[in-house]
Amino acid sequence: MLDNLTQRMARVVKTLRGEARLTEANTQDMLREVRLALLEADVALPVVREFIAKVKEKALGEEVISSLTPGQALVAVVQRELTAIIGGDYEGKASELNFAVTPPAIILMAGLQGAGKTTTVGKLAKLLREKQKKKVLTVSCDVYRPAAIQQLKTVTEQVGADFFASEPGQKPVDIALAALDWAKKHYHDVLIVDTAGRLGIDEAMMQEIAALHTAIKPAETLFVVDAMLGQDxxxxxxxxxxxxxxxxxxxxxxxxxxxxxxxxxxxxxxxxPIKFVGVGEKLDGLEVFYPDRMANRILGMGDILALVEEAQRGVDVDAAQKLANKVKKGGDFDLNDFRAQLSQMKKMGGLGSLMDKLPAQFQQAAGNADMNQAEKQMRRMEGIISSMTLAERSKPELIKASRKRRIAAGAGVQVQEVNRMLAQFEQMRGMMKKLKGGNLAKMMRGMKGMMPGMR
Structure with a gap:
């Protein structure tokens, strides 16, 4: 995510950190690089101009001149101004949804076709149910796109929210008002209204959604837009x-x-304000937007807070505690435990999602590992373990040549892949033995070969 901009900004930051003092010349050099980085990232020209002007003004002020480490202070200025550009009044915090209304709070979703509105409705319903314990009803006012109503019904059922049925022959305003009446009678906290999109902006679409807004008076009107469109x-x-x-x-x-x-x-x-960002296709791939965290990620500083939050959501604490107790008491780490660790990593969004939130130096330490390939390998490893008997998972030493051939055939892979998976399992098992002895340094040295696809 944001790879080009992050890499360019990281080079600027690295150059600045080597400066002994701040001068007009090196400030100009830095600003030129930042300007190029932003323009290459398809940032709107007025935004680039304002950003550069503000950084220059503050960089040459007393704030930096009086600093003992001018390079670091200048990086701090860039970080603060990036946060301000992205967040406006919400620089260091998320812009929360407005629920200070008589229930149900109506959220109207608007945007072009293909932006991911319907999937986002499902993601938002899931987030509100699980994070804020809201009773959520969804409804589709998209009477034009084939299967749009069925798509929303499917994603709504998947996240455990309620769905209000509508028909292609109905008028969008009538659908929304009927859904609102139903939501009131059934004590829903939130009603999310999915609207029709178009392949381009047209007057009829704008008039329709404006009429819909007037009829239901939503507490929130969220514009859903595909980040990959850039300037468009x-x-x-x-x-x-x-x-x-x-x-x-x-x-x-x-x-x-x-x-x-x-x-x-x-x-x-x-x-x-940007209130949410969608990442990935899974229905848990919607994150609350924090401007300061985004600025840190652009500057290659990572987003450790988001990583911790993902861990809290995805890790089965009880299972982790049982494994820790087992290892501590001298119990053997087996293939069932190994598969459980692979499953936990998937729940946290996979290797790509985890690496994206780490600071740049950690990402560089991973080398040029192909995260997509690594995740495919993880899935194959799970398949290989699933092809084993219970006895083989509990006692991996039973797995000799004939068993390997049978396991490989069952998983649809070559015997070499079974050998590779067992080798990685032995690395993890060795690391766990070091953990049992409390030697953290040895454990950290053993982690290099732990992840598939990374060396």
Whole structure:
């Protein structure tokens, strides 16, 4: 995510940290590099100009001149101004949804076709149910796109929320009002309204969604936009903002955006905060947006807080405690335990998601490992273990040549892959033995070969 911008900014930061003092010349050199980095990332030109002007003004002020480490202070200025550009009034905190209304709080979702509105509705319903314990009802007012209503019904059922049925022949306003009446009668806390999108902005679509907004008076009107559109995403956001009183933005497909221009521009152009970002296709792939964390990630500082939060969500604490107790008491780490560790990693979003939140130096330490390939290898390893008998999982030493051939055939892989998986298991087992002795340094040295695809 945002790879190009992060790499460019990291080079600037590295250069600055080597400076003994701050001068007009090296400040100009730094600002030139930052300007190029932002323009390459497809950031809107007015945003680039404002950002450069503010950094220059503060970098040459007393704040930096009086610093003992001018290079570090200048990096801090860049970080603060990045946060301000991305977050506006919400620099160090998330912009929360407004639930200070008579239930149900209505959330109207707007955006172009293909931006991921319907999936985002499902993701948001899941987040509100699980994080805020809200009773959520969803409804589709998209009477034009084939199977749109069925798609929303499917994702709503998957996340455990309630769904209000509608028909293609109905009018969007009638659907929304009927859903609102149902939500009131059944004591729902939140009603999320999915609207029709188009392949481009047209007057009929804008009039329809404006009429819908007038009829139901939502507490939140969220504009859903594909981050990979770059500059086009900003132009589209501006067009919607001119028609609707937007309260916030949801950036989808941020994990596929290597440039980052939309993330940096959309708040500045619309004046509305980014409230959520969508990453990945899974229904738990919606994150609350924190401007300061995004700025840190762009500068290669990572997002450790998000990593900790993912761990808290994905890790089975009881299972982890049982394994720790087992190892501590001298119990043998077996293939059942190994498979459980692979499963936990998947629940935390996979290797790619974890690496993306680590600081740049940790990502560089991983070398050029192909995260997609590593995750495929993890899935194959799970398949191999599933092809074993219970006795083989509990006692891996039973697995000799004939058993390996049978396991490989059952998993649909070559025998060499079974050997490779067993070798990685032995590395993990060795690390666990070191952990039992309390020798953390030895354990850390043993972690290098723990992850598939990484050496």
């Amino acid at each position: 995403a900003v132009n589209t956001a501006k067009a919607f903002n001119d028609t609707l009183p937007l309260t916030g933005v949801v950036l989808t497909k941020l994990d596929g955006d290597s440039r980052g221009g939309a993330a940096l521009s959309v708040r500045h152009v619309t004046g509305k």
